[in-house]
Amino acid sequence: MRFVGYLAGGLEGLAVKTAAGWHGLTVDAPRWPGDLDAIVRTGRFEAAAEILAGGEPVDMSAVTYLLPFRRSGKxxxxxxxxxxxxxxxxxxxxxxxxxxxxxxxxxxxxxxxxxxxxxxxxxxxxxxxxxxxxxxxxxxxxxxxxxxxxxxxxxxxxxxxxxxxxxxxxxxxxxxxxxxxxxxxxxxxxxxxxxxxxxxxxxxxxxxxxxxxxxxxxxxxxxxxxxxxxxxxxxxxxxxxxxxxxxxxxxxxxxxxxxxxxxxxxxxxxxxxxxxxxxxxxx
Structure with missing residues (x-):
């Protein structure tokens, strides 16, 4: 699985790579799975990927990238x-x-x-x-x-x-x-x-x-x-x-x-x- 954090329309989002390209959700979505800092602490990558794959296509050339991890303890x-x-x-x-x-x-x-x-x-x-x-x-x-x-x-x-x-x-x-x-x-x-x-x-x-x-x-x-x-x-x-x-x-x-x-x-x-x-x- 491949994930990318991004900003679009002023909202934080997370996308996963699928066979059809990048699909994702922004933080305002009801099924928002959290950012990678949250997901890595639960280990629920497969569940997050499944949720994100059902989201909207994301044009990665039109978004602002975020750091994949922003709250690392070390x-x-x-x-x-x-x-x-x-x-x-x-x-x-x-x-x-x-x-x-x-x-x-x-x-x-x-x-x-x-x-x-x-x-x-x-x-x-x-x-x-x-x-x-x-x-x-x-x-x-x-x-x-x-x-x-x-x-x-x-x-x-x-x-x-x-x-x-x-x-x-x-x-x-x-x-x-x-x-x-x-x-x-x-x-x-x-x-x-x-x-x-x-x-x-x-x-x-x-x-x-x-x-x-x-x-x-x-x-x-x-x-x-x-x-x-x-x-x-x-x-x-x-x-x-x-x-x-x-x-x-x-x-x-x-x-x-x-x-x-x-x-x-x-x-x-x-x-x-x-x-x-x-x-x-x-x-």
Whole structure:
């Protein structure tokens, strides 16, 4: 199942992909099933899909996209999870996941502008796969870890590099307002290979391919991340695990290629979708 959140006529809506295209309902409909933040907490995706499929056709070219998840309890981002990216960053390949956090409030949806802040011109792209937790658990064995994943979406972990690298904690440079993007589709796990393995990931800036990798290259697989991140914390429905970016980031290039106002950045993951955002300057 594939779901997209949207705004149409000032009303929030949710659509599901059917054989006949996208069909959905808005929040004022009597059978409104809730948004994805609500549905992931109940796990009733099939029931929601059935209700939405009976709704009106949705012209996705005429709507404003919403973030698939806006009320995640945790947005856990994994750094250096591709060996070639660790190498280009001149850092050691980690023996345990390198984790930092982002917050829903600094993310924008598909089609919205990423904002380069006034204080920096070092605005970098990072295309990533996101695993969405659908079942709570702590100390989850790796062999059962994928049972806790509801599905997947796409992330652009826009990074303000000079602020990120001022300290050995990356949080400030990863959390400027409107610098990260997520979406557009949420794809349930049954639509993809186990652990979303073997999927091609590309990041393109103004049409030029700058990252080109495969999720098979993750150092810590999705199952491994779920298991290791749950060692000390309970993962809960709606939590997001942003699984890391491959090599090709702009800051590591010579000369550097960084996002600037007027650019178009696209992150595409095979069988998951395409996340597209323009870049604007902070007003």
């Amino acid at each position: 947005v856990l981002c994994v750094g250096l999870n591709y060996a070639d990216h660790a190498s280009e960053s001149k850092m050691e390949v980690p023996s345990f996941p390198t984790v930092f956090v982002r917050f829903n409030r600094n993310l924008v949806p598909h089609g919205a502008d990423l904002i380069r802040p006034k204080v920096s011109e070092m605005f970098d792209y990072e295309g990533e796969l996101v695993a969405v937790i659908g079942k709570a658990g702590r100390a989850i064995p790796i062999e059962r870890a994928l049972d806790h994943v509801a599905g997947y979406t796409i992330f652009n972990d826009g990074s303000i590099r000079d602020y990120q690298l001022r300290t050995n904690q990356w949080t400030i440079g990863k959390n400027f307002d409107n610098t990260g993007a997520m979406g557009p589709e949420f794809v349930t796990a049954d639509e993809l290979p186990a652990g979303a393995a073997g999927l091609r990931l590309q990041t393109r800036l103004n049409g030029e391919i700058l990252q080109d990798a495969n999720t098979d290259q993750l150092i810590f697989s999705i199952a491994d991340l779920v298991s290791k991140l749950s060692i000390g914390m309970t993962l809960e429905p709606g939590d997001l695990i942003v699984s890391g970016t491959p090599s090709g980031v702009g800051f590591a290039r010579d000369p550097k290629i960084l996002m600037k106002p007027g650019d178009i950045c696209e992150v595409e993951i095979e069988k998951v979708g395409l996340l597209r955002n323009a870049v604007s300057a902070e007003a």
